[in-house]
Amino acid sequence: MLNGLYDSKKNYKNLIGGDWLFATDNANLKIFSPIDGSLIGTVPAMSCEDIDYAMNVAKKSQNLWQETPMYMRAEYLYRAADLLKEYKQVISHVITMEIAKDKASAESEVERTVDFLRYTADIGKSLEGTSVYGENFPGGSRDKLSYITREPLGTVLAISPFNYPVNLSVSKIAPALMGGNTVVLKPPSQGGISALYLALVFKEAGLPDGVLNTVTGSGSEIGDYLITHPNIDFINFTGSTAIGHHIAKTCGMIPIMLELGGKDAAIILDDCNLDYAAEQCVAGAFSYSGQRCTAVKRILVIESIADQFVALLKEKTLKLKSGSPHEDVSIVPLINDKSADYVFGLIENAVSKGAEVITGGTRNDKLISPTVLDYVTTDMEVAWEEPFGPILPIIRVKNIDEAISIANRSEYGLQSSVFTSDIGKAFTIARKLEVGTVQINNKTERGPDHFPFLGVKSSGMGTQGIKYSIEAMTRHKAIVVNLAAPCNKKR
Ligand code: NAP
Numbered sequence: 001m002l003n004g005l006y007d008s009k010k011n012y013k014n015l016i017g018g019d020w021l022f023a024t025d026n027a028n029l030k031i032f033s034p035i036d037g038s039l040i041g042t043v044p045a046m047s048c049e050d051i052d053y054a055m056n057v058a059k060k061s062q063n064l065w066q067e068t069p070m071y072m073r074a075e076y077l078y079r080a081a082d083l084l085k086e087y088k089q090v091i092s093h094v095i096t097m098e099i100a101k102d103k104a105s106a107e108s109e110v111e112r113t114v115d116f117l118r119y120t121a122d123i124g125k126s127l128e129g130t131s132v133y134g135e136n137f138p139g140g141s142r143d144k145l146s147y148i149t150r151e152p153l154g155t156v157l158a159i160s161p162f163n164y165p166v167n168l169s170v171s172k173i174a175p176a177l178m179g180g181n182t183v184v185l186k187p188p189s190q191g192g193i194s195a196l197y198l199a200l201v202f203k204e205a206g207l208p209d210g211v212l213n214t215v216t217g218s219g220s221e222i223g224d225y226l227i228t229h230p231n232i233d234f235i236n237f238t239g240s241t242a243i244g245h246h247i248a249k250t251c252g253m254i255p256i257m258l259e260l261g262g263k264d265a266a267i268i269l270d271d272c273n274l275d276y277a278a279e280q281c282v283a284g285a286f287s288y289s290g291q292r293c294t295a296v297k298r299i300l301v302i303e304s305i306a307d308q309f310v311a312l313l314k315e316k317t318l319k320l321k322s323g324s325p326h327e328d329v330s331i332v333p334l335i336n337d338k339s340a341d342y343v344f345g346l347i348e349n350a351v352s353k354g355a356e357v358i359t360g361g362t363r364n365d366k367l368i369s370p371t372v373l374d375y376v377t378t379d380m381e382v383a384w385e386e387p388f389g390p391i392l393p394i395i396r397v398k399n400i401d402e403a404i405s406i407a408n409r410s411e412y413g414l415q416s417s418v419f420t421s422d423i424g425k426a427f428t429i430a431r432k433l434e435v436g437t438v439q440i441n442n443k444t445e446r447g448p449d450h451f452p453f454l455g456v457k458s459s460g461m462g463t464q465g466i467k468y469s470i471e472a473m474t475r476h477k478a479i480v481v482n483l484a485a486p487c488n489k490k491r
């Protein structure tokens with residue numbers, strides 16, 4: 001399996017034009033495990049010249065790929081899915097080492113990606129064009145017919161975040177490929193090795209050389225060069241709102257898709273099944289230590305039931321296991337010290353302003369205990385900031401209107417949950433929430449992956465989800481025929 005991916009010292013290589021390559025000047029980034037600080041390996045720190053090479057290869061390969069029939073494009077994805085499934089243990093172990101994702105979640109990331117590949121191949125094959133007569137518009141007639149098909153955009157730059165290095169790379173690569181595009185993948189630095197294993201899977205699946213290429217290196221150094229590269233026809237980015245804003249400002253007329261940060265609220269009404277809602281909120285807030293864009297990041301609970309609900313949250317949170325990601329735990333060390341410092345700072349800020357620590361509030365290096373904070377008020381940073389860590393702030397509200405108002409005051413608009421037994425009330429609230437998705441009686445979460453997935457406000461631009469992603473990375477092409485022209489008339 002590992003042929004060419006790395007050398008005897010675990011210096012990993014990029015896949016460009018079907019070859020495994022170091023940076024031409026051999027520069028690299030050392031990748032240490034957040035679990036124990038051990039060196040996992042290095043990834044190349046690509047130079048501008050290396051990037052030019054990858055971009056040129058991607059551009060040159062696109063025409064042939066565009067001409068590859070849809071069923072064959074799908075075959076490569078099915079093969080990649082089979083191989084990814086076969087390599088599940090190896091790749092999920094790399095994910096665990098590299099981003100400290102617990103074993104079960106790392107395996108589930110790989111399994112979900114296998115399903116994603118297969119479904120994308122299926123959907124790609126089922127896409128059809130349309131046609132329309134000119135008669136619908138005043139003065140038009142059936143003499144004119146427009147055939148509308150979908151065409152590739154060209155070369156897609158896919159930039160993925162650390163928290164799903166395999167899945168959120170495939171969620172861009174697979175729809176782009178089915179749309180007939182070639183891809184340059186810039187994976188996260190921490191998570192880059194996992195993504196290079198993914199590239200290996202595509203290579204072994206027989207994907208033609210140059211159709212998928214990878215460029216590793218620090219985003220802060222090569223990011224601007226990548227996003228302004230003239231060979232790029234679309235940027236598909238998942239990551240922080242700060243970098244998303246920067247990309248939107250910098251990349252000019254290149255179309256983009258952005259999936260960014262969130263501050264997802266769970267609104268708890270007095271008529272819901274409290275035990276079930278608490279179970280959902282704890283799972284939603286703390287899996288992978290809250291390092292998910294869709295984690296439940298604040299609770300807005302009606303004050304008449306707040307004491308009861310907080311007690312249930314406490315009971316369930318205390319059952320969570322913390323520790324080594326190799327074990328059966330949900331609370332794991334955060335990705336780096338900076339992140340842990342930030343998360344702990346939010347806890348300290350809240351406590352200094354009067355929040356009550358219900359569980360947790362302690363730290364051992366990068367491992368922060370799952371922290372439920374009650375009596376959080378809107379003057380505390382934790383009420384608005386995205387922690388990307390294991391904190392669940394509770395804001396007690398007087399009524400539904402106050403809950404909606406606080407939910408909508410956030411700069412973010414990814415998802416919200418509403419827990420109630422009154423479905424009519426749930427729909428009324430859902431319509432008023434300024435988010436991409438409202439979950440009724442369910443924790444906030446992406447997926448299943450054929451659902452549309454989108455953020456509004458500072459949470460993103462454009463819609464992901466398998467069919468939607470293929471649509472976003474293709475454009476309409478209309479061919480209009482004038483059936484009444486002399487050359488088209490029957491003799
Ligand atoms: P990040 O720091 O924004 O990094 C994301 C990617 O952008 C990485 O590959 C990074 O490379 C690259 N990058 C950094 N600077 C760049 C630049 N100037 N130009 C182009 N690319 C650049 O985010 P993260 O810490 O990996 O992920 C956590 C954030 O992502 C959270 O805010 C989370 O909410 C969000 N997220 C959102 C979704 C969603 O679907 N809405 C999903 C997952 C995560 P380096 O690693 O080399 O810096």
Ligand code: G3H
Nearest residue numbers: 163292293294445446447
């Ligand atoms: O981190 C952001 C991901 O898109 C969240 O996906 O809800 O399946 O964990 P998830």
